[in-house]
Amino acid sequence: DAEITQSPRHKITETGRQVTLACHQTWNHNNMFWYRQDLGHGLRLIHYSYGVQDTNKGEVSDGYSVSRSNTEDLPLTLESAASSQTSVYFCASSESTPAGDTQYFGPGTRLTVL
Amino acid sequence: SQKIEQNSEALNIQEGKTATLTCNYTNYSPAYLQWYRQDPGRGPVFLLLIRENEKEKRKERLKVTFDTTLKQSLFHITASQPADSATYLCALEAGYALNFGKGTSLLVTP
Numbered sequence: 364d365a366e367i368t369q370s371p372r373h374k375i376t377e378t379g380r381q382v383t384l385a386c387h388q389t390w391n392h393n394n395m396f397w398y399r400q401d402l403g404h405g406l407r408l409i410h411y412s413y414g415v416q417d418t419n420k421g422e423v424s425d426g427y428s429v430s431r432s433n434t435e436d437l438p439l440t441l442e443s444a445a446s447s448q449t450s451v452y453f454c455a456s457s458e459s460t461p462a463g464d465t466q467y468f469g470p471g472t473r474l475t476v477l
Numbered sequence: 478s479q480k481i482e483q484n485s486e487a488l489n490i491q492e493g494k495t496a497t498l499t500c501n502y503t504n505y506s507p508a509y510l511q512w513y514r515q516d517p518g519r520g521p522v523f524l525l526l527i528r529e530n531e532k533e534k535r536k537e538r539l540k541v542t543f544d545t546t547l548k549q550s551l552f553h554i555t556a557s558q559p560a561d562s563a564t565y566l567c568a569l570e571a572g573y574a575l576n577f578g579k580g581t582s583l584l585v586t587p
Contacts, residue, residue: 455520466568
């Protein structure tokens with residue numbers, strides 16, 4: 364069965380360190396997304412990609428970067444982790460259809476920055 | 478800017494009753510709207526999609542309405558069960574991406 368996976372599921376790091384969160388999907392979807400979810404804010408879009416070599420900034424992109432070298436993967440990098448980036452991160456993928464784009468979410472990565 | 482509002486307070490209902498959740502939006506005219514379910518510690522899961530030219534959509538015990546004049550969607554769960562307890566998110570189309578509301582927590586008690 365097709366799926367979307369994230370790793371690690373839990374990560375503790377220190378401020379200033381570079382952190383990369385992995386996202387891998389086997390749906391063969393063109394579109395991939397990274398969100399963060401915090402109490403009181405809901406899901407906020409960080410970055411998204413509509414295909415290989417395409418990346419776009421979302422609502423809260425400062426301090427984050429992504430790259431898309433193949434269809435299956437969209438790693439999210441925190442260049443210099445800050446305590447404000449402590450959050451739960453979700454990756455999602457979708458395929459564009461005339462009926463609308465349904466997103467399939469990964470299980471999430473809980474990141475703590477100390 | 479676009480704004481999506483869902484009931485911020487948790488909704489507590491008794492098993493067997495109908496739960497109704499509200500999603501209001503402003504400054505936007507989405508081509509479609511979706512509802513997702515999220516359980517604690519898990520990612521959201523898609524439930525239903527309704528397009529702007531559809532008034533109502535049903536799937537088993539779930540029903541969604543979409544009023545583009547009122548800029549509102551209602552999400553109904555009939556004959557609710559304790560297993561329906563979760564957070565429900567509405568999401569509005571934004572190109573290939575989605576804008577999510579903050580969600581409403583539903584608790585169904587026996």
